[in-house]
Amino acid sequence: MKAPVSEQRSLLDLQAADTRLSQLGHQAKTLPELKRLAELTNDIGTVSHRLASVRGELEDAELEISRVESDVQIVTTRMERDRTRLQTSTSTKDISGLEHEIASLLKRRSDLEDIELAVMERIEEINGRLAVVTEEMGALTAEQDALRTSRDASLLTLDSERKGVQLNRDLIAGAIGDELLALYDRQRARYGIGAALLTRGVSMGSNVKLHESDLAKIRLAAPDDVVLDPDSSCILVRTEESGL
Structure with missing residues (x-):
């Protein structure tokens, strides 16, 4: 799947909002x-x-x-x-x-x-x-x-x-395309997190440093390719901080 880089980066804000909504729901119940x-x-x-x-x-x-x-x-x-x-x-x-x-x-x-x-x-x-x-x-x-x-x-x-x-x-x-949004929602529903930042080779979705073989594949991906975390299965969002 391909999606504009700007939309992929917007997924981080979307995930932050969903995380906060979950926290608020938990706080209300506890x-x-x-x-x-x-x-x-x-x-x-x-x-x-x-x-x-x-x-x-x-x-x-x-x-x-x-x-x-x-x-x-x-x-x-x-x-x-x-x-x-x-x-x-x-x-x-x-x-x-x-x-x-x-x-x-x-x-x-x-x-x-x-x-x-x-x-x-x-x-x-x-x-x-x-x-x-x-x-x-x-x-x-x-x-x-x-x-x-x-x-x-x-x-x-x-x-x-x-x-x-x-x-x-x-x-x-x-502001996010339907296909990318659907993938995000699906991954979040299945695994608890829909998107996470890849920073210095570490997925913030799993807090685990990716293997070199996985990083090599990600380096080969085009900027608008949608990449999934091999560990948490969330969408990995690549920025200048990703260390690629």
Whole structure:
């Protein structure tokens, strides 16, 4: 294949643009924020589960104390009713029964009040744990929000540069013949690099000094002949620096 020397040399600028586009794509996928955000997603999930568990404990305890308070109110109401009846009763048997029931109710209320106190203490302990977990969740979500903001800013910067490089790349590619451009794109897709400078006998595509036999063949090639690197298979671009 033959191609104008100027177009072959433009391949170096095209390769530089493609290399930078690859670097920008890699940077966008490997931002330091992304790793920590992935960790935070797991951490927040774990803490969220703990938070739901503690809230469930609190709800159960609050339901329990509500039931105990209701039972205390029932016992108290019954005691007041029995005391009223006791004041008006004239039957010895009824009085004895009422006094026995009031004593039992007093014992029942005392037991319920002890249970109520224990549940209130448990609620206080649960609220303490809930405050700790809630604070932990708040710290994690605040860090997550900050990292997302930082990530978005970094991506915006990278995308802005990418658009500029892509525009420049398109302009360079537009000035290169279709056949040469197709060969460049094909070699780059296959081997990772489409074109490289030959400098002082060293291919910058493979960073290896070419054998004398290969250099001899290249010396015999016309300036507009398209030459491939025998090692990396990219297009070798020859300039005054090539040492031929």
